[in-house]
Amino acid sequence: MFYDNSLHPVTEIVVLHRDVQATVTSGSVTTSATIEWAMTHLLKNPSCMNKCVEEMDAIVGLERCVEDSDIPNLPYLRAVVKETFRLTPAAPVLLPRATTAHSKIGEFDIPADTTVAFNVWAMGRNPEIWPSPLQFDPERFLGSDIDVKGQHFQLLPFGAGTRCCPAIEVSMSMVHFTLARLIQSFTWSLIGKMTPELLDLSEMPGLVIRKRKHLELCATPRLSPACFDKELVTKSEN
Numbered sequence: 389m390f391y392d393n394s395l396h397p398v399t400e401i402v403v404l405h406r407d408v409q410a411t412v413t414s415g416s417v418t419t420s421a422t423i424e425w426a427m428t429h430l431l432k433n434p435s436c437m438n439k440c441v442e443e444m445d446a447i448v449g450l451e452r453c454v455e456d457s458d459i460p461n462l463p464y465l466r467a468v469v470k471e472t473f474r475l476t477p478a479a480p481v482l483l484p485r486a487t488t489a490h491s492k493i494g495e496f497d498i499p500a501d502t503t504v505a506f507n508v509w510a511m512g513r514n515p516e517i518w519p520s521p522l523q524f525d526p527e528r529f530l531g532s533d534i535d536v537k538g539q540h541f542q543l544l545p546f547g548a549g550t551r552c553c554p555a556i557e558v559s560m561s562m563v564h565f566t567l568a569r570l571i572q573s574f575t576w577s578l579i580g581k582m583t584p585e586l587l588d589l590s591e592m593p594g595l596v597i598r599k600r601k602h603l604e605l606c607a608t609p610r611l612s613p614a615c616f617d618k619e620l621v622t623k624s625e626n
C-alpha cells in the first residue's frame with residue numbers, strides 16, 4: 389500500500405482511502421470476470437454444465453440452498469473453477485519483478501536488474517504442459533493435486549511468492565459459492581438464436597481479462613421459492 393508520511397494528515401487519509409478503493413475495485417473486477425468466464429465455458433460446453441448440475445443435485449439436492457460448507461464435497465465444481473483459471477486467468481500477466489542476479493531459464497539468459505513479467509495466460513495454454521490446451525476440460529483436474537496457491541507453477545492465477553494475491557482464500561470462496569448458487573438455483577439458456585458454437589470467447593485486452601461481449605442468458609428458476617424463504621427466516625433468526 390502506498391503511504392507517504394511527508395503528506396498532510398488529510399491528504400494521507402485521501403491517499404489511503406484511494407488505495408483501499410483501488411484494492412476493492414480490482415478485487416471485485418477479477419472475481420466477477422472469473423465468474424462470467426466460468427459461466428461462459430459451461431454454456432459453451434453443455435456436457436460440463438450437465439455434470440455440474442448432476443453433481444449438485446446428487447450432493448445438495450433441491451430442498452435447500454447450497455452453502456459454503458458444501459464446496460469441499462463438489463469436486464467437479466472445483467475442477468471447473470481451476471479449468472476456468474487455466475484458460476482465462478482474470479489477471480493474465482503477474483506484477484512485474486526485477487531479477488537480483490543473472491539467471492538462465494531454458495535457452496534464455498536473463499541479466500541482473502531485468503524487469504520480468506510472467507504471462508500466466510500463455511502458461512495455461514502451453515501444449516507441452518497441458519494436453520489439448522484449448523479444450524475446456526475440467527476433468528483434467530479431477531484426482532490431481534494441482535492447486536492455485538502458488539506452489540504449482542503450471543497454474544498461477546493468483547501469482548506466487550511474497551507478492552502473490554493476499555486474497556486467494558476469500559476470492560476462491562466467493563467464486564465457488566456464487567457459481568454454486570447460480571448453477572443450483574437456475575437453469576441457464578442462451579438467448580435468441582445464440583448457440584454454444586456461436587458463443588463468443590473473445591477477450592478485451594487489459595490488466596484484467598474481461599469478455600469483449602458480456603454474456604447474456606435466460607435464467608429459469610429450479611428451486612422452489614420456499615427454499616429462499618426458509619433461508620431468509622433462518623438468517624433473520626440468527
Ligand code: HEM
Pocket residue numbers: 411412414415416418419422477478479481482483484544545546547548549550551552553554555558559560563
Ligand atoms: C478471482 C479473483 C482474483 C484474482 C484472479 C487475483 C489475482 C491477483 C494476481 C495475479 C496478483 C499479482 C500476484 C503476483 O504478481 O504474484 C494479485 C495481487 C493482489 N491482489 Fe488479487 N486477485 C483476485 C482477487 C482479489 C481480491 C478480492 C482482493 C482484495 C479485496 C485482491 C487484492 C490484491 C492485492 C492487494 C494484490 C497486490 C499484492 C502485492 O502487491 O503484494 N485480489 N491478485
